[in-house]
Amino acid sequence: MKRAHRSHAERLRGCAFVAFLAALWSGVCASGVVPEGQLPSPYEVLRAFIAESPRLPAQALATLNRTLLAFLLGGLGGLGLGLGHGVFPLFRKTTHLAIEGLRPLPSVALIPLGILLYGMGNQLNIAIAAFACAWPCFISARDGVRGVNPMLLDTARTLGLGRAQTIRRVLLPAAFPAMVTGLRIALGIAFAVEVSVELVIPKQGLGALASTAALAGESGLLYAAILALGLVGLLLNHLLRRATQRLLRSYGPQWSGGA
Amino acid sequence: MRRGPDWQGLVFCLCVALAWEVAARQELLPPRLFPALTSVLAQLAEGTASGAFPRALAKTLACMGAGLLAAACMIPLGIWAGRSEQVWRTIGPSVEFLRSLPPALMALPAMLLLGIGDAPKIFAVFFAASFPILLCTMDGVRAIPPLFLDTARTLQVKPSVLLFEVILPAAAPGVFSGLKTALPMAFIVAMVSEMIGGADGIGHLLLRSQRSFDIPQMYAIILVVALTGGGIAQGLYLIESFSLRWYSGWKRVCGQRCD
Numbered sequence: 001m002k003r004a005h006r007s008h009a010e011r012l013r014g015c016a017f018v019a020f021l022a023a024l025w026s027g028v029c030a031s032g033v034v035p036e037g038q039l040p041s042p043y044e045v046l047r048a049f050i051a052e053s054p055r056l057p058a059q060a061l062a063t064l065n066r067t068l069l070a071f072l073l074g075g076l077g078g079l080g081l082g083l084g085h086g087v088f089p090l091f092r093k094t095t096h097l098a099i100e101g102l103r104p105l106p107s108v109a110l111i112p113l114g115i116l117l118y119g120m121g122n123q124l125n126i127a128i129a130a131f132a133c134a135w136p137c138f139i140s141a142r143d144g145v146r147g148v149n150p151m152l153l154d155t156a157r158t159l160g161l162g163r164a165q166t167i168r169r170v171l172l173p174a175a176f177p178a179m180v181t182g183l184r185i186a187l188g189i190a191f192a193v194e195v196s197v198e199l200v201i202p203k204q205g206l207g208a209l210a211s212t213a214a215l216a217g218e219s220g221l222l223y224a225a226i227l228a229l230g231l232v233g234l235l236l237n238h239l240l241r242r243a244t245q246r247l248l249r250s251y252g253p254q255w256s257g258g259a
Numbered sequence: 260m261r262r263g264p265d266w267q268g269l270v271f272c273l274c275v276a277l278a279w280e281v282a283a284r285q286e287l288l289p290p291r292l293f294p295a296l297t298s299v300l301a302q303l304a305e306g307t308a309s310g311a312f313p314r315a316l317a318k319t320l321a322c323m324g325a326g327l328l329a330a331a332c333m334i335p336l337g338i339w340a341g342r343s344e345q346v347w348r349t350i351g352p353s354v355e356f357l358r359s360l361p362p363a364l365m366a367l368p369a370m371l372l373l374g375i376g377d378a379p380k381i382f383a384v385f386f387a388a389s390f391p392i393l394l395c396t397m398d399g400v401r402a403i404p405p406l407f408l409d410t411a412r413t414l415q416v417k418p419s420v421l422l423f424e425v426i427l428p429a430a431a432p433g434v435f436s437g438l439k440t441a442l443p444m445a446f447i448v449a450m451v452s453e454m455i456g457g458a459d460g461i462g463h464l465l466l467r468s469q470r471s472f473d474i475p476q477m478y479a480i481i482l483v484v485a486l487t488g489g490g491i492a493q494g495l496y497l498i499e500s501f502s503l504r505w506y507s508g509w510k511r512v513c514g515q516r517c518d
Contacts, residue, residue: 011352013348013349014348014352017350017353018353018356021353034372038372039368039372093268094267094270097265097271098268098272101485101489104443104485105485106447106450106484106488109450109462110481112465112470112481113469113477113478113481115469116292116469116474196363196447196451199363199364199451199454199455200454200466211367211455213367214367214370217371219371222368222371226360226364229360229364233359234356236359
């Protein structure tokens, strides 16, 4: 909120710190504390990044593709389940315990099961990332519906709105900001889990590239892949922040202004 | 909020368990992939009794201890960055970049640098746990009601009193929300790094049981992991509600939304 306006001088300070860290890193490499080939200097990383740049976009696209598909599936599933829990008390009472048992299960623990069910293809990555990113959507949709101001519901009843109308005109709009926030968290999780799966099962994508590079001892390629992943992550984060601001503009600064 | 046992939920869980058992016994599902629930439970009992599961789990949880180390480093830094806009402007861009990296990824450069063993795991866990704790602590410090700080200034308390008796308790809700994100994540990252290059721990055991097609054991370990994840979340919740007793009361008094 307070970080909205940044002068050049302030940006410069942040960049100076990045430069300081890079210098520190180069110093460590140059001093020879670390054996040759284990830690490339920032210069070597940059060179590797440029050398590998024809190869990186395709891998990044593979990672992004699966992340977005998983986000779509998991997000919709989570929101649907959460709305169901918020709107239908009987549904909530019945499945509540089962879901609370499933929710803390770390998604990566499902990788072996996923291999058995889906083999080592795209489906595996998508299924596991979707499972992981469904939960924040579930929670935000459920709590968003439950946290609706009772006065709104009373008003809807007074005005004679039916059940379907109340859900469509009152509950959904009122829970919308919470749902968008849940989706924002979910995309970050989908990305992190997608890359984790790629690390464990290096078939395709930037994570796989990093994993194979690390096992082969190609440190330049490894750091280039890490750099690319960081950039993709930043990009996702930035786009999401813009989208959130746009979607929630009509809900006022407390929802749309958050950093 | 709920009182008494959750009958409907329990009945639903039992029905699912029964359906699984019957389907597996009748071989409605591929028997290799879906062993009977009873054989999974038998495997769980056996693995626990023989000490194989507890040993592996203890190993993983010990690496998760690096998450506490991260807390010890990042809570002070978060307080500092929350108090001083200058500090955040300096480290902000670097933190934003590092934070957008999928945390499990950091196990790879650590593996290259430190060799295979516990060190990369600990590094990855530390890295993963750091950012949620740092950012949430910072937000917690920024959200301290000005009334608290003004009162302290009026009373001219010493800096140490200001830190330990005003800022730290008042920022505790933020710190806890950071821990609640960070520690489950630490568990996941510990498991991922065991899956990538580990030789022990519950993640390694899980992947090995899938690779040797010991499917009941795989399901048993998934159960163990789910229970552990649930235990971590529940434990944190209990610690939080115990140490933040004042907070819920204060929130009620102020009638203010502080989540």
